[in-house]
Amino acid sequence: MKKILVIDDSPTVRQQVGLALSQAGFQVVEAIDGIDAIGKVDASVSMLICDVNMPRMNGLEMLEKLRTDARWKTLPVVMLTTEGQPALIERAKKAGAKGWIIKPFKAELLVAAVQRLTA
Amino acid sequence: MAGKTTLERLRKVRERIIARVRQVNKTTEDDVLGAGRHVQRVVEVAHRHIARLRDVLAGPVGNEDSDLARAIRSQSDHVRQHTSSVGKAVTEHATQVGAVAEQVRSITAAAREIERLNAAARVLSINARIEASRSAGSAVFSTIANEMQQLSKAIASANKTVCDLANAMEKSVPELVRQNQALARVVEGYSVEARDRIDAVDRRVAELRDAVATTLAESDTALAEIVTESHAALSKLQFQDVCAQGLLQIDGWVAELSQQTAAELGIESQIAPIAHTTVGNDDVEVDRREAGEVMLF
Numbered sequence: 001m002k003k004i005l006v007i008d009d010s011p012t013v014r015q016q017v018g019l020a021l022s023q024a025g026f027q028v029v030e031a032i033d034g035i036d037a038i039g040k041v042d043a044s045v046s047m048l049i050c051d052v053n054m055p056r057m058n059g060l061e062m063l064e065k066l067r068t069d070a071r072w073k074t075l076p077v078v079m080l081t082t083e084g085q086p087a088l089i090e091r092a093k094k095a096g097a098k099g100w101i102i103k104p105f106k107a108e109l110l111v112a113a114v115q116r117l118t119a
Numbered sequence: 120m121a122g123k124t125t126l127e128r129l130r131k132v133r134e135r136i137i138a139r140v141r142q143v144n145k146t147t148e149d150d151v152l153g154a155g156r157h158v159q160r161v162v163e164v165a166h167r168h169i170a171r172l173r174d175v176l177a178g179p180v181g182n183e184d185s186d187l188a189r190a191i192r193s194q195s196d197h198v199r200q201h202t203s204s205v206g207k208a209v210t211e212h213a214t215q216v217g218a219v220a221e222q223v224r225s226i227t228a229a230a231r232e233i234e235r236l237n238a239a240a241r242v243l244s245i246n247a248r249i250e251a252s253r254s255a256g257s258a259v260f261s262t263i264a265n266e267m268q269q270l271s272k273a274i275a276s277a278n279k280t281v282c283d284l285a286n287a288m289e290k291s292v293p294e295l296v297r298q299n300q301a302l303a304r305v306v307e308g309y310s311v312e313a314r315d316r317i318d319a320v321d322r323r324v325a326e327l328r329d330a331v332a333t334t335l336a337e338s339d340t341a342l343a344e345i346v347t348e349s350h351a352a353l354s355k356l357q358f359q360d361v362c363a364q365g366l367l368q369i370d371g372w373v374a375e376l377s378q379q380t381a382a383e384l385g386i387e388s389q390i391a392p393i394a395h396t397t398v399g400n401d402d403v404e405v406d407r408r409e410a411g412e413v414m415l416f
Contacts, residue, residue, distance in 0.1 A: 010360040012151045016353040019159050023346055053364065053397045060398055078415075082364055083399045089414070099415040104357030106411040107350030113413050 002118050003027045003044050007037040007059065008051040008080070013103070017049060017080070020107035021114060034062030041072060046118045049110075052081035052088065060088070063095045076117040080105060122384035129377045130391070137370050137394050144363040151359040158349045158356075165345045169338045176331045191324055195317045202310040209303045216295045223288040230282045237274045244268045354411070367395035 004026050006017045018028040029045070031037035034057025037050065048066075052059040059079055066072045078099035079092050089100050098117055101110060178185055244267030251260035371393040381388040 008360075010148075010363065012148055012155065012356065012359045015152055015155045016356060019155060019162075020350055020353055023162055023349065052399075053395070055396075058396075058398050082361055083397070085399045088399055093416050097416065099413065101413050102410050104354055104361060104410055105413075107353050108347070109411065109413045111350075113415060116415070 001025065001027045002046040003029060004114060004118075005029050005031060005037060005041060005045045005048045007031040007034065007048060007054070007062065009033055009054045010051070013051065013080070016107070017105075017110065020111055024111045024115070026114065026118075033057055034059060034065070037062055038065060041066065041075070043071070045075070047114060048075065048077040049080050049114070050077055052079055052083050052092075060091055060095065063092060063097055067096045078113060078117065080110075122380070122386050123388075125384075126377060126381055126386065126388050129373060129380065133370055133373045133377070133391065136373060137367075140363075140366040140369065140394075143366065144359075147359045147362065151356050154356055155353065158352050162345060162349050165342050169335075169342050172338055173335055177335060188324065188328075191320060195321065198313050198317055202306070202313050205306050206303075206310060209299065209306050213296070213299045213303065216292065216299050219288070220292045220296070223285055223292055226281065227285045227289065230278055230285055233274065233278045233281070237271055237278065240267055240271045240274065244271055364395065364397075368397070370394045371397075 004021055006014050006021075006028055007030075008014050008017070009032055014030045014032075018030065021028050029040060031040050033054040034050075037048065038057075041048065050059040050062060057065075059081065063077055063079075066075070066077070073096070076098045077096065078101060079097050080101045080103060082103045084102050092100060099113055101113065244264050247260050247264035247267055251257050251264055254260060374390055374393045377388070377390050381390065
């Protein structure tokens with residue numbers, strides 16, 4: 001069972017993403033912000049789904065920090081956020097994000113994206 | 120002085136806004152989490168129910184290797200084998216009865232031949248007696264004539280027994296044949312009926328298996344529908360996070376107004392940090408047409 005790390009400061013979003021993914025057969029681990037996520041990512045994690053606007057360390061900062069570690073250079077990360085500005089999307093892309101999903105997400109599309117990126 | 124009062128009022132407004140927004144967000148968050156748990160429970164109940172249905176239905180009859188399917192197949196094979204064996208036995212019996220009839224006919228023919236030979240022996244006996252009288256009571260011919268007569272009587276007696284037996288058998292063999300034919304008809308009738316019944320059972324089992332497969336397929340479809348609907352419900356529940364972030368953004372605007380007011384009034388003022396910092400600087404909500412969009416790079 002593939003493990004997905006879901007990072008969002010909103011417990012409702014973590015729950016909704018967790019339910020959608022667990023129904024599709026994924027194991028879900030939660031983190032409440034970027035710092036929490038950095039502490040929880042390990043070799044058993046197949047992919048990260050990360051909010052952008054979060055306290056302490058936002059999603060883009062977390063992504064940029066994550067990519068400084070050689071172990072996580074290619075670990076798929078998809079941003080899940082209400083933000084839709086092209087500059088932010090471009091920044092995430094340059095930092096090595098594999099995708100950008102604008103909230104509110106459609107569960108089946110999110111699951112399809114995760115299945116594709118973890119295949 | 121008036122400026123400081125204005126800033127103080129703005130500070131208090133911010134506090135009240137933040138307190139109320141957090142209260143509203145907490146309430147909606149609790150309810151949305153509760154609704155999410157209900158959605159999860161519905162899907163779990165559906166999964167559990169269908170798994171149970173599969174165990175109950177598919178186990179006994181839903182596949183070729185189930186206990187019931189094996190038992191029915193075994194019983195059918197058993198009946199088929201036995202009806203076939205009985206049929207073969209009846210056929211063999213008919214063959215043997217035919218052989219006995221043939222043997223009886225041979226015995227009758229042999230008896231007639233013995234009768235013919237005995238008649239010849241009687242002629243010889245008479246000739247010996249004539250020869251004895253001609254030779255004035257020759258002891259040899261007289262003895263031969265007597266012995267031949269005794270032998271002929273004994274042969275006639277034995278042959279009569281054989282003929283009586285052959286006659287009796289000739290009468291009983293047709294009865295045996297009739298009984299064998301009656302038995303063959305009964306066995307054939309039973310075989311046909313047994314085959315029909317077994318075929319009927321096989322058809323019913325196949326129908327039952329089809330019905331189970333259809334029911335399980337429909338259950339899987341229903342489960343997929345429940346999951347799809349639960350996904351739709353989860354999608355709808357996301358209003359909470361979007362609204363929560365939107366409400367918190369109001370604090371940012373009041374903070375911005377406070378800073379502008381302080382700058383315009385030339386007042387040094389410590390403005391409290393905004394409750395929810397964002398990476399972007401868009402005041403306007405994301406275009407709804409883009410909501411839900413998935414971009415993979």
